[in-house]
Amino acid sequence: MDQTIGAVVVTYNRLGKLQDTVRRLLEQKVDHVLVFDNASDDGTAEWLASVTDPRLIRHRSDANLGGAGGFEQGMRQMTERCDPDWIVVMDDDGRPAHGAIRAFRDLACDHDAVGAAVLTPSGEVCEMNRPYRNPFWHGREFLRTLFRGRHGFHLQDSAYAVDAPVTDVDMASFVGLFLSRAAIRRAGYPDGRLFVYGDDQLYTLQMRRRGLRIAFAPPVRFEHDTDAKQAAGGVVLRPLWKVYYMYRNAMIAYRVAAGPWFWPLVPVLMIKWWRKARDYGDDAPVFRRILRIAMRDGLRGRLDRHHDEVVILSVQRK
Structure with missing residues (x-):
């Protein structure tokens, strides 16, 4: 899959984690990296100004629009300024594992969007980024959910094996979600008014309701260095x-x-x-x-x- 890829990173006052994420992206075959700075005051703007890689695009917001506002505006700008074949989105503490972009380019699937397997730095499945199949749309998942709760419709650990097959899902998170040009054209952009939380869930569910297909690709691995407890x-x-x-x-x-x-x-x-x-x-x-x-x-x-x-x-x- 040798197409152009633009990465959108949304950041707010987490300079150390942002530095790791930007460096990890620029080490790989990404054509554009747009950092949407939500009015950080921790030296983020100064550090970004010091990065000389021509692939880096800097945008500083006058106010903190939250993660949802950052993704909406960042994706709009990436589309308008670069129009890549694919846009991959992430927070400042979510970054591709070494070789993740190559693994994405090597995929052989015809989905409209592709979600990465998101792990913690210690290699465990990151629970907050675990994709799922909507139990209200699938009978098997609905029955399992009655007895097992969220474990009945979220993907199991076995789906994360590197050699596991690509799986169709209804929800994927904004850490390592690759969106095709056609998907964005049909689905539009996330709703920035949500500010934070659930913007990825709502966006991907609405994609599915429009008939777009989302894949979970275990060979494409991301790391989420989150502080959430x-x-x-x-x-x-x-x-x-x-x-x-x-x-x-x-x-x-x-x-x-x-x-x-x-x-x-x-x-x-x-x-x-x-x-x-x-x-x-x-x-x-x-x-x-x-x-x-x-x-x-x-x-x-x-x-x-x-x-x-x-x-x-x-x-x-x-």
Whole structure:
């Protein structure tokens, strides 16, 4: 697959991780690397200015648009400025493993998008980037989900073996997702109003609803050097303003995924998410207050709440 590839990296105040990611990209056969800087104030702009590789494109936003805004604007700019055959997206802490771009070029598949196998630096499957087949669209996955929860529809560890076959999926994350020119033409761009969390899930599910095909390619490996911590019931979000975006956006994504099953599913989600407060200790009351607002906005499809207001919600103790 010897076509042009443009990489889009979204960054905010993680210079050390960004440096590792940009260097890893420039070591490989990538035609363009666009770094979308979400108004970082940690020396990111100065370091990017010092990089002399002509493949690097720098864009500094006047404000922090969040990951979703960065991906939307970064992908738009990459398309308008370079129009590559493929765009691969990643956060500043997600980077291709050595040889990943070569492995992508060697693929023999005709999908519209290709998701990489994302691992932690220690080589374990990165849970937050595990692709899945939507159980509401596939009978086998639906039945397995009834008994096994998320393990019933997310890809299993065996699918990550380097020699495992390419698999069709319905959701892939924005760490190592390759999007063809034709896919972007038909699907458009992620919704930047989501700010952070779930933008990749919503975007890829909507791609599938438009009839586009997404592959999971285990030979194409990415590393996600994330600081997010997992509790027994999933991720515990800090700072607390992230709670709003996680659950508002999840509610919107569930509407797309579940279709006619959405409204019967809503009470189940509300109970499950409400119980999540136990993982937040003394911050449980704040979590519940933010969650109530997030669920209400998600049900209404409200995407215009300003980030400053969300932050204020997370610091008010009453």
